Amino acid sequence: MTGNTTTQAPADTASSPRTRWWGLVAISLGVALIIVDSTIVNVAIPSVIQDLGISSSDAQWVQETYTLVFAALLLVAGRTGDRLGRRRLFLMGTAVFTLASVVAATAASGALLIAGRLLQGVGGAMILPTSLSLINANFRGPDRARAFAVWGSTIGGTAALGPLLGGWLTSHLSWRWAFGINLPLGILVAAGVFLLVAESKDPHAEHGVDLLGAVLSVIGFTGIVFALIEGRTYGWWQIERPFSVFGARSAEGLSPVPVALALGVLALGAFGAVELRRNHQGRTALLDLRLFTIPSFRNGNIVAGVVSLGEFGILFSLPLWFQNVLGYTAFDAGLALLPLAVGSFAASGLSAVLAPRIGTINLVLAGITCEIIGVAGIGLILSPHGSGWQVAPFLLIYGVGVGWATAQITGIVLTDIPVTRSGQGSGIQSTTRQVGSALGIALLGTVLFTTLGTDLRSTLLNHGTPADRASALTTSVQSSAGTSIQPLLHDPATRQAGKLARESFTTATSVAAYTAAGALTLGLVAAVRLKRRLAPTNESIATSRTP
Template sequence: MRSDGRGRWFGLLAISLGVAMIIVDATIVNVAVPQIIRDLDITSTDAQWVQEAYTLVFASLLLVAGRFADRSGRRRMFVTGVSVFVVASVLAAVAGSGEALIGARVLQGIGGAMMLPTSLSLLNANFTGRERGIAFAVWGSTIGGAAALGPLLGGWLTTTYSWRWAFGINVPVSLAVIVGTLLLVAESRDDRAERGVDLVGALLSVVGMTGVVFALIEGRTYGWWERERPFSLFGLDWTASISPVPVAALAGLAALGVFLAQQIRRNRAGRPALLDLSLFGIRSFRTGILAAAIVSLGEFGLLFALPLWFQNVLGYSAFRTGLALLPLAVGSFLASGIGAPLTQRWGAARVVQLGVAAELVGVAGLGLVVAPDTRWWAPVAFLFVYGIGVGLATAQLTGVSLAEVPVRRSGQGSGLQSTARQVGSAFGIAVLGTVLFAGLGGLLGDRLADQPGLDPAGRDQVVTAVKESAGAAITGLAADPRTAPIAEEAKGAFSDATRYAAFTAAGFLLIGLLACLRLGERRGPRLTHSVEAGAPVNT
């Protein structure tokens, strides 16, 4: 960043604003889907792809984008990503069909993948010492806060204006990010990078990550083994009885296996490779990305279940659901202020452990208060503690992972760390989604077993309707006096299933906390200064 202090921090603000934009867009569409379905007259399958095409492409390209940023220039890659993102946002805002909107979301995913790992490597390359710890704290809290603010912003824009503004708002934000980055952020790159491009490695990486992430995201929808609903891609229908999920998973794992073998050969031969395997010889990096992947299993998965519970059980509007999640964002942003002093006093590893422990307490506490008659204030404290934990753990775990990564390879290190978190998050959402809906089906079936006037066929029909609608059918059941008792049973079953999902997330976080105990115990200044040799320097 520019050498003057004020410019340095305004540059951090520009980068953080760009990161907030791509994280918000991962969640902002969730609350706008009903209006999108009505306005564009699309199917539920199309609507699902509107939500998930972005996440799928985003996760698949993180590693490739981080590596190419080291070679071509990190600021250039970041600004290019923002430019792609804003063009895609305009296309999404004016989309006249489901296909156009899905295509725009794919393009948004490409832009987002160019931005996220590059934002980390820019901070790692341009901040040093205590300032780097503060910069990572701001970056980490931005991610946690933006994830919680997405539903609030999406609910407000959709309710007050139109779902199109959920994308249109990115235009002025992107322009501000581009101008701020070009004026205030210095360029950096790996000037010693080998000539040549590992195109085969890039292709294998993308194919492998796409297959694995698709399987994790879509397993609950299309079936983990047998196909449970129609599937089509680019106009081609999947007609086999087996689900496309295990086929995609197998193809993805095979591609990743070939990718790893190819990378080992290229590294041994000294040829340009997408993946620098020497990074895994750095203990803090190796342990840090493993801990990040495990923590991510439980970190944001619950944000998939909570909005559904708020809206379909407690009857909240989309905007009120966003307000209910606001304490999480407040806690996350507050953590950016206390994270750096705590790191200087206790060391980054201890702060990570404190953050994950706070997440564990918050998530487990939410599981305890979830009920059909929960009052609005009951989840507030636990969401706030949850947010504090996210802000502390995300920022400092990132700092620990990249602490000893040479600056010239920070783009690749950031890409690996971001990829580990995204795959962990996708796996966590897949598991929690399965727990939520499998639990909902079983619990509701048991509750309706003795329901007067409801035969087995009718019971199965109700259970299927509630599961397929992710709980939205409860509102219609409650509106009819004849089915109101069934709606009450459905609310109870949905609450119990949400509680099980919360406790499952808490279990993941407990495993993540145990993994974080392996992180080094060196104190903050030593964990915030990367050097070429990979050894930390006292500041």
């Protein structure tokens, strides 16, 4: 039987349909909080450095600690939700995230701010997979597709809204409000989920804890995500800048990146061996390997991971281009990204009409195609003398694609997962997307800055700049992620170099956009293969499960 049958221990269905939809609003607002928090801090960092007097290295940890902890705990959180109750874990995560936001908002030092960000990551990891499993448990049929569409559009839209909100709060109030705003919103989310969302969990959850599996998975995903995010910063082999945490500094020589990557790969290899043995022995396992016998889940995760690789990478490079090439403020850069959010939210309403007519997988294909058109169009239209208005139509198309592809592929991944295993399935799907996103940011960041350095140095030399001066200027623009371009433009002595840097940064951003389009094209191919492999009916693991 399929995972959508009524024999699967569904969630408490006492709530009315209207109550469930209002509950979805509360769930979506909770998801919005954790997604915004992954981008809102970027534009506030300069103010944080000035106010707290922290080093650039500590500022880096303020940005990345959240992402690292968040990605590392998704799998553990999803499985825990199946056992303890998904609504309970969602509420616990909301409480942790809200209290951690208060710690961050009132932090008097960099150490306290990093600690707050770490706890935010813990709370966020508890919220995301349980939000998916709650939707999977509380909605059926066409309503489930609509609910996933709202969830997906929330992720796509709020990811673009983060820089806008962060820029406005930082400019008009304080960077502390980028965290402080989570207090009233967190209380609202907790009240809404508690009152409006039915509880669900696995009534046959095994006794015992897979502590070794949990530890190995956390170490593995932390190491891999750290390496993917920080490779460009610290060097992929030789260390390129000092690596320090709370004043402890690394020695010269080998970068921490290959060490973290090797540790992560080894830990995940050991994790796989442990889970295989525990599954074979019938013992409690963090990862139920039988889930991967379901074609829609197995192949859907492949598509989700590949698409994530190219999906949000543009949100890394485009804000830098707006601010450093066009001279936009952080708030203006966020405003220029607004069409992406509009397109994503608009796609939510359209998908509710289109999915029943053309099929979920066809909507995924249409969404990925829109993403490719949008990203490739951005690469084509970029000009150092352009404006946000020129990019807006392609951002709108891209946003529509995100709204369709993100939500509907999630629905496909979970469609045949038994409700009793939806937390674990959601955790795997969320982890796949997070690792894919980290890989995408690492790939596009490397492409962006490698192209920038190569093109700028060559251009400077062609314009008669001495080799040592060209190297110095190139290093300055690269290491500052382009923030030195505007000062170069405003100084008459370096204006020509600033113009050349602006052109090279535009070229590099276009190449990064084309690379993202290429990754999305691979995702489109994977989605086409998924469409061919999906059988009319998939046998659920529920029939083979031993209580």
